[in-house]
Amino acid sequence: MASLTWLGHASFQLDTSDGKRVLVDPWLGGPTFPNAEKKIDRTDVIAITHGHFDHSADAVEIQKETGATLIGMVELIGWFVSQGAPDDKAIGFNKGGTVEVDGLRFTMTNAFHSSSAPDGSYTGEPAGFVVEVDDQRIYFAGDTTVFGDMSLIERLYKPTVAVLPIGDHFTMGPREAAVALELLGNPRCVPGHWGTFGLLTGTPDALARLTSSQVDRLEPGDTVEL
Numbered sequence: 001m002a003s004l005t006w007l008g009h010a011s012f013q014l015d016t017s018d019g020k021r022v023l024v025d026p027w028l029g030g031p032t033f034p035n036a037e038k039k040i041d042r043t044d045v046i047a048i049t050h051g052h053f054d055h056s057a058d059a060v061e062i063q064k065e066t067g068a069t070l071i072g073m074v075e076l077i078g079w080f081v082s083q084g085a086p087d088d089k090a091i092g093f094n095k096g097g098t099v100e101v102d103g104l105r106f107t108m109t110n111a112f113h114s115s116s117a118p119d120g121s122y123t124g125e126p127a128g129f130v131v132e133v134d135d136q137r138i139y140f141a142g143d144t145t146v147f148g149d150m151s152l153i154e155r156l157y158k159p160t161v162a163v164l165p166i167g168d169h170f171t172m173g174p175r176e177a178a179v180a181l182e183l184l185g186n187p188r189c190v191p192g193h194w195g196t197f198g199l200l201t202g203t204p205d206a207l208a209r210l211t212s213s214q215v216d217r218l219e220p221g222d223t224v225e226l
Helices: 059-066 074-082 150-157 174-183 204-208
Strands: 003-006 012-015 021-024 045-047 069-073 090-093 098-101 104-109 128-133 136-140 161-165 188-192 223-225
Touching (some): 059 074, 069 074, 074 090
Parallel strands (some): 045 069, 136 161
Antiparallel strands (some): 012 021
């Protein structure tokens, strides 16, 4: 059975039943990243939704440590290569495209946010991912607000789990996330991008009051089975 671990902020670890591991937006320097998890010696794929420092700053370091494959928006991957990531371990693609890495299928979806690298370089548009693993289709929305075409994500990919930002201020909050879940067909929700700073006021409890979807209430380091 696949499992999902919240590593604080927007960082997630996805483990498959056959031992594959995916890190999404790992930010080792995040104030809520569990200390016990900061030594990353194994992962197969590192998926980055956009270039902001709290999603991308540690990607190249982790790639060099683990030999994992980096995937993301084509311009963002080009920036990672310029920072030392090896070409043969970096896959850039674009919205609507699907790539397969180590038997896992990743489809890039739209997101509405902004994006730039930690040094200010242009890194393309922000994105999300639908990851097909075991019998699950997990939608990592990235940093986004709700948008009407989430109904197309539901129609095309039928997500069984939606990893949504709920903190407000820099992303959507619980009110918008509740509508996002409705557009996505009311899948199970694992919230992220909340509780890191005082500005991020949205909470899983606030979201749960607004939706009929199952809302998991994780603390950094907690793992749920999918």
